[in-house]
Amino acid sequence: MTSPAAAVASVRDVSKTFGARKALNGVSVEVGAGEMVALIGPSGSGKSTLLRSITGLQSIDPGKGSIAVFGEVVQKDGRVTGKVRAARQKLGMIFQQFNLVGRLSLFSNVMLGCLGRIPAWKGTLGLWPSADKLKAMEALHRVGVADYAAQRANTLSGGQQQRGAIARALVQGARAILADEPVASLDPVSARKVMELLVELNQRDGLGVIVTLHQVDYAIRYCDRVVALQAGKVVYDGPSTGLDTKRLIEIYGPEFEDAFWETKA
Numbered sequence: 001m002t003s004p005a006a007a008v009a010s011v012r013d014v015s016k017t018f019g020a021r022k023a024l025n026g027v028s029v030e031v032g033a034g035e036m037v038a039l040i041g042p043s044g045s046g047k048s049t050l051l052r053s054i055t056g057l058q059s060i061d062p063g064k065g066s067i068a069v070f071g072e073v074v075q076k077d078g079r080v081t082g083k084v085r086a087a088r089q090k091l092g093m094i095f096q097q098f099n100l101v102g103r104l105s106l107f108s109n110v111m112l113g114c115l116g117r118i119p120a121w122k123g124t125l126g127l128w129p130s131a132d133k134l135k136a137m138e139a140l141h142r143v144g145v146a147d148y149a150a151q152r153a154n155t156l157s158g159g160q161q162q163r164g165a166i167a168r169a170l171v172q173g174a175r176a177i178l179a180d181e182p183v184a185s186l187d188p189v190s191a192r193k194v195m196e197l198l199v200e201l202n203q204r205d206g207l208g209v210i211v212t213l214h215q216v217d218y219a220i221r222y223c224d225r226v227v228a229l230q231a232g233k234v235v236y237d238g239p240s241t242g243l244d245t246k247r248l249i250e251i252y253g254p255e256f257e258d259a260f261w262e263t264k265a
């Protein structure tokens, strides 16, 4: 049994090397249950690698590093442990490219969130329990896209697809959402709606949220805490209010100001 108050993720001294490149270099971060944390940093700084390591989609380097999810060790000594499957059930993953099955309806995509709970053959035949179907429609209402339930996913806008992906995480029963660039492919209005939805799930439902963002202004506006990576190391971990221009230039380099104002345009 895991304690309900256990941290979403406890990352301890984790490194990850690809060839000669250290994507993560001694990273330690703890994200508490119910926290909403933005992961920022320049391109290639290790943000996606950190998220993928937390979900066990990628093994970390052997050594003293370890990762626990809701109190269960999912990575240790360079190996993904047997606890990872149960841990993944508690983590809803959201990706930049939405990861919905394009030829299926939005409703069917959301139902896929139940697959961990019923036998795969039942899912393949669409034999979903009525309670789960109800849950899926509730989730679609909750994220504001119930009117599109019957529409094929690949005919929906990016914002509608991303909200569908969040509904799928809700149906899965996720206790935290790990979102990798969830708004990078969206227009500004859809991006704001998705960020507001993540904030609502965090504040109203108490879901933990770890979100990687290229847009620093979104990180500051929507997240109380920011963790910044640079070349695989944590260079800032604190309140988003502490991110002044000087510190952001330290994180992103001198070209930061131009890039920042571009995203606000």
Ligand SMILES: Nc1ncnc2c1ncn2[C@@H]1O[C@H](COP(=O)(O)OP(=O)(O)OP(=O)(O)O)[C@@H](O)[C@H]1O
Binding pocket: 018, 021, 022, 023, 041, 042, 043, 044, 045, 046, 047, 048, 049, 050
């Ligand atoms: N599977 C892989 N094989 C080889 N190198 C990899 C692999 N995955 C990541 N890397 C390298 O690890 C480093 C960190 O990559 P990562 O994708 O984590 O960065 P990021 O901060 O998420 O970047 P971006 O903001 O551009 O998405 C980069 O130098 C990248 O090229």
